[in-house]
Amino acid sequence: MSLDYDHLVQEDRVHRALYTDPAIFAAEMSNIFGATWIYVAHESEIPNPNDFITRKLGLRPVIVLRDANDKLRVLFNRCTHRGTTLCRHEKGNARAFQCPYHGWNFLNTGKLRGVPWADGYSSDIKDPKFNVAQVPRVESYRGFIFATLNEAAPPLLTWLGPITRPIDEWLDRNPGGKVFVCEANRFKFKGNWKLAYDNSSDGYHVIYSHRSLLEMENRLADESNKGMAYYKNSPDALPMYVQYMGNGHHFKDKRPNLQPRPGGLWAIESTHPGMEHAQDMFRAKYGERAESLLDLAGSEPVNVNIFPNLSLLGNHIQVFQPVSVDETDAIWYGTRIEDVNGDIGDALPTINALRMRTQEGFPNFGEVDDLANFEQIQRGLQCPEDEWIYMNRGLGLPDRIKHNPDGTITAPATDEVFMREYIKEWKKLMQARPELTIQREP
Amino acid sequence: MTMAAVSQDPSVASYYVDDAFYGALVARFTGWQDEARLIGDYPERDLFRALLEREARVLDQHDYDSWLAMLTRACVYWAPGTPQAGDPRTEIAVMFDDRRRLEDRIYRLRTGYAWSQAPVSRTVRLITNVEVFEAEDADHRMLRSNFLISEFWDNQVRVLTGWCGHHMEKTDGRWLIRAKQINLIDCDQCIRNPSIIL
Numbered sequence: 001m002s003l004d005y006d007h008l009v010q011e012d013r014v015h016r017a018l019y020t021d022p023a024i025f026a027a028e029m030s031n032i033f034g035a036t037w038i039y040v041a042h043e044s045e046i047p048n049p050n051d052f053i054t055r056k057l058g059l060r061p062v063i064v065l066r067d068a069n070d071k072l073r074v075l076f077n078r079c080t081h082r083g084t085t086l087c088r089h090e091k092g093n094a095r096a097f098q099c100p101y102h103g104w105n106f107l108n109t110g111k112l113r114g115v116p117w118a119d120g121y122s123s124d125i126k127d128p129k130f131n132v133a134q135v136p137r138v139e140s141y142r143g144f145i146f147a148t149l150n151e152a153a154p155p156l157l158t159w160l161g162p163i164t165r166p167i168d169e170w171l172d173r174n175p176g177g178k179v180f181v182c183e184a185n186r187f188k189f190k191g192n193w194k195l196a197y198d199n200s201s202d203g204y205h206v207i208y209s210h211r212s213l214l215e216m217e218n219r220l221a222d223e224s225n226k227g228m229a230y231y232k233n234s235p236d237a238l239p240m241y242v243q244y245m246g247n248g249h250h251f252k253d254k255r256p257n258l259q260p261r262p263g264g265l266w267a268i269e270s271t272h273p274g275m276e277h278a279q280d281m282f283r284a285k286y287g288e289r290a291e292s293l294l295d296l297a298g299s300e301p302v303n304v305n306i307f308p309n310l311s312l313l314g315n316h317i318q319v320f321q322p323v324s325v326d327e328t329d330a331i332w333y334g335t336r337i338e339d340v341n342g343d344i345g346d347a348l349p350t351i352n353a354l355r356m357r358t359q360e361g362f363p364n365f366g367e368v369d370d371l372a373n374f375e376q377i378q379r380g381l382q383c384p385e386d387e388w389i390y391m392n393r394g395l396g397l398p399d400r401i402k403h404n405p406d407g408t409i410t411a412p413a414t415d416e417v418f419m420r421e422y423i424k425e426w427k428k429l430m431q432a433r434p435e436l437t438i439q440r441e442p
Numbered sequence: 443m444t445m446a447a448v449s450q451d452p453s454v455a456s457y458y459v460d461d462a463f464y465g466a467l468v469a470r471f472t473g474w475q476d477e478a479r480l481i482g483d484y485p486e487r488d489l490f491r492a493l494l495e496r497e498a499r500v501l502d503q504h505d506y507d508s509w510l511a512m513l514t515r516a517c518v519y520w521a522p523g524t525p526q527a528g529d530p531r532t533e534i535a536v537m538f539d540d541r542r543r544l545e546d547r548i549y550r551l552r553t554g555y556a557w558s559q560a561p562v563s564r565t566v567r568l569i570t571n572v573e574v575f576e577a578e579d580a581d582h583r584m585l586r587s588n589f590l591i592s593e594f595w596d597n598q599v600r601v602l603t604g605w606c607g608h609h610m611e612k613t614d615g616r617w618l619i620r621a622k623q624i625n626l627i628d629c630d631q632c633i634r635n636p637s638i639i640l
Contacts, residue, residue, distance in 0.1 A: 272456070
């Protein structure tokens, strides 16, 4: 089947093949998860020289590491001899990787250090072709490490563009503008990865998909105002909004729904283990400062979605990891804070403990229902004769969608404009003929 | 009942999960499986085995009220996200529920809108290898047991497996679960639909 992307992606709808066709998935693993900047790890996961963590770039197993000279590298986890993966640990600290098959030994720069019985080779074992392949471009934006195999891709900062503003704001509410990854809630679902990305700014599903969560969060509340309760009634009339940020990135900003004061975030936080203890203790001990300290444990009401595989929401760093056309891992890395500027003091352990508990809330009581629905979309799309799925909410309504001078597009919270726009970027990338390259140490 | 008494109810407000609580919990679940503290008394082991079997049965039957009654008021239900369990103050867990959040969890399952449990999973739990360890006094015991949960959901049967640590406390002559630590063998891996009570 030849893939006519102009036919498959239309103004108001997309073809089911985007989610079901293994050929499209295979092309995505090059044209998107290869040719664009892909989030691979957070610097706090590899803080020290020689720290490494194993990840995937698309389907390619890679080792993301900080070498002895502090240079970030993304090595293919693949021995140059017979193709074996070099490292089977999820993380650690290592100056070198020795292949478990024949014992070829590589420095973490990728350079081959030695092989058993080198005198058995007629060719020069020091030839650079035996050094481990690595991703030619690795860049970090404020701790988020991205990599691409595409030498022609724009610089990371250009690619991110206007989405850097919400990234900055998400970071800057934390001490020193820094967060530290601390384990994760890890999920698998039997569905295409785009089902998760489609949903990541979707304000339309909240009230029904998360009805059990909203009822649960508000079962003890005086007013039903906890969590995402602002989606009840008329969400599109509220100041929250969705914004398309270019290059496939989009942003859901629910902060305008909060009372603009310290503690405004904490005021809508639903119930979590230890919260009344922390609240009373902070208010007694720290007075006015208590509210901003509590806000640090609260879930920031934004979804900062960086195409194609990264989403900052609440205090989570969520990663979408494709496995196959109908299987995806969704990993919700938790974050803690450190007292970078020395102004948190002895409140820090309580803030972090509470922050762990607030972060467990949505994955446990919200995400599971999203993933169940994504799986059922994948199943519904097994009807080949019913070809289209729609993303036309808001399309064609007058005065609803605003085009901003910086090229971004703003719309009410339940609008699907972000889907229509990001899928255009997807189409552009899928129609391109990118040249993917690898690099080896000389 | 006075307002203060109401606000201290762990089903309504969470005051007991403070730093001292976390510290004691981490200490309790560190190094407790000590051969020297293993209780070789078979009637006592049978008593706790019967209790764990009852827990498995009421959970399989979705009889959550009976299950909640098996736990102390100030309880904890903890599924760590790493094999060495770690410190829940600095690591997010697969699940970490106090009394109120456990009741939240059950409330949500009963709303009829928890799509991850619609239809509801059918489960059969096997609880084996029960060992009883002494704790600080005769009113406290630590239990280790292995579990294998067969879960039928979405047209297939899958297995969730691992081991549990139960901190048992004797209250008014009854043994209650004060802390349940569920150690899934794949706790640090991506898990499909982890929405049942373990």
